[in-house]
Amino acid sequence: MPNLLKTTVLATSIALSACSASPTGRNQLLLFSDQDMSSLGAQSFDQMKQQQKVSTDKKVNAYVQCVAKSVTSQVPKQPGFNEWEVVVFDSDQVNAFALPGGKIGVYTGLLKVAKNEDQLATVIGHEIAHVLADHSNERLSQSQLANAGLQITNIALGSSEYAQYRGATMAALGLGLQYGVLLPYGRTQESEADIVGLEIMAKAGFDPTESISLWKNMAAASGGQQPPELLSTHPSHSTRIQDLSAKINTLPNYGAQKPNCSKS
Ligand SMILES: [Zn+2]
Incomplete structure (x- = not known):
């Protein structure tokens, strides 16, 4: 069979078997199982912990x-793990991430831009929303299609064979900055993470209107000498503030008590 035809047949059979719907009802192509994604996430997180300085500052x-914890308490139980693991990295990077398998990383540099608990909850909610919406599975599946035949999960994780795909895998997980392969989330995924993330943080009792201040702070910080790393994988779009305001107006009063997470 000619290569192009082979690819089309493969793509068609994959598309028929792996279609799924995102939390906002969008059709998604997901080629990897929850277990595959969880182990990729957990393995990448272990690498991050080995390679980067973990903060020991108690406060x-x-x-x-x-x-x-307040934010993740509002997330339904996910397959493959019981509790979300949260690690603070001691770094000036203005960055944070969440990985399949329940892993969350927050860089101390982010705390200068996310100035209060509501703004930090905005970022964490947004990152978790990327996980809940299977965005890394989707990104990896798209790159898989582009290189039909490449079966990342058929290769033993950590093997030397896997090493050549690590950059692409990390990029799909949103960790590309650390590995020199940048794959910014697309506009659709960003909007989806904004909407789903806002619902989660508001349910946890945080103030959703602070999400506007967060993204304004992020924009202001991008004028400086070191633009926030978060913006390189989570690009802001011109209607983000408008879209957030519209979403905030539709949120019900969840009646949750505001968590008492003081910064000092
Ligand atoms: Zn994002």
């Missing part, structure tokens, strides 16, 4: 854990 850890 900062308590603050980030408090906000993250």
Whole structure:
């Protein structure tokens, strides 16, 4: 069979078997199982912990854990893990991430831009929403289609064969900055993470209107010498603030008590 035809047949049979709907009802192509994604996430997280400095500052850890726990308490139980693991990295990077398998990383540099618990909850909610919406599975599936035949999960994780795909895998997980392969989330995924993330943080009792201040702070910080790393994988779009305002107006009063996560 000619290559092009082979690819088309493969793509068609994959598309028929792996279609799914995102939390906002969008059709998604997901080629990897929850277990595959969880083990990729957990393995990548282990690497991050080995390669980057973990913060031992008790106050900062308590603050980030408090906000993250409050947010994750609103997320339905996910397949493959019981609790979300939260690690604070000691770095000036203005960055944060969440990985399949229940892993959350927050960089201390982010706390200068996310100035209060509501703004930090905005970022954590947004990152978790990317996980809940299977965005890394989707991104990896798209790159898989582009290189039909490449079966990342058929290769033993950590093997030398896998090493050549690590950059692409990390990029799909949103960790590309650390590995020199950048894959910014697309506009659709960003909007979806904004909407789903806002619902989660509001349910946890945080103030959703602070999401506007967060993204304004992020924009202001991007004028400086070191633009926020978060914006390189989570690009802001011109209607983000408008879209957030519209979403905030439709949120019900969840009646949740505001968590007491003081910064100092
Ligand atoms: Zn994002």
